[in-house]
């Protein structure tokens with residue numbers, strides 16, 4: 399029987415799940431709401447039901463499941479299998495041994511890592527990062543997540559919470575970040591930060607087609623709306639997009655100086671803005687990073703889209719459990 403891995407990618411809104419073959423092919427996809435905030439047991443049961451669905455599908459397809467790989471948000475001792483906290487899942491989500499709980503229920507090896515590290519692993523093995531040893535991957539969404547490979551190995555740091563380039567300060571007295579700091583690049587360039595900068599400029603009197611695109615309801619401004627207005631040559635929208643690329647580029651220039659990567663992979667929903675954003679990030683890095691490191695790094699879009707997290711979660715099993 400051909401082998402497969404049951405993969406689960408847990409987000410604040412949805413739990414994506416599926417079956418992944420060892421060659422990275424996703425052969426089944428499932429989705430259910432996370433129901434964040436409904437309690438730890440409720441969310442764990444939803445993860446279990448995603449795994450159960452995958453196992454039943456494997457049976458139908460006559461595949462042999464060899465393990466369960468999970469991408470879980472928040473702070474964790476990934477290798478030790480302990481999820482310290484995941485505030486976007488539940489405030490009571492404290493010190494949960496997710497792989498032990500899920501693995502025991504199904505009698506299969508189970509592994510977890512941070513959801514964005516899984517995303518990075520997927521892109522390294524089967525996407526934009528194939529064959530590359532030193533990589534920074536960032537995901538631009540509600541937050542700015544990251545995963546870093548150094549000399550071919552995933553970087554964790556002493557407490558498993560290293561590599562968070564989304565929390566590099568780019569504005570001394572900037573907006574408050576979810577981490578508590580002021581002016582992190584995530585506070586400015588996470589989706590809420592991008593939208594807020596547009597709203598604030600409009601409130602101060604800037605004219606913009608953004609207002610028409612949301613029919614006057616400024617609470618409806620999203621990065622997608624700003625992007626659409628920028629494509630229509632709207633000056634404010636273009637400035638917001640430029641500033642977004644600039645702030646991200648400032649943070650990444652610092653990271654590039656430290657790590658000297660071959661590749662910076664840009665993924666996540668906001669990265670759908672494509673070259674408008676990635677080009678500006680590239681330009682800012684070239685401008686600011688030290689000569690050699692700045693000229694060596696290639697800044698590219700992620701290739702696997704939403705599957706990256708699922709594929710990477712699955713690959714925790716062969717990379718950790720099979721020599």
Ligand SMILES: [Zn+2]
Nearest residue numbers: 565575577582
């Ligand atoms: Zn922060």
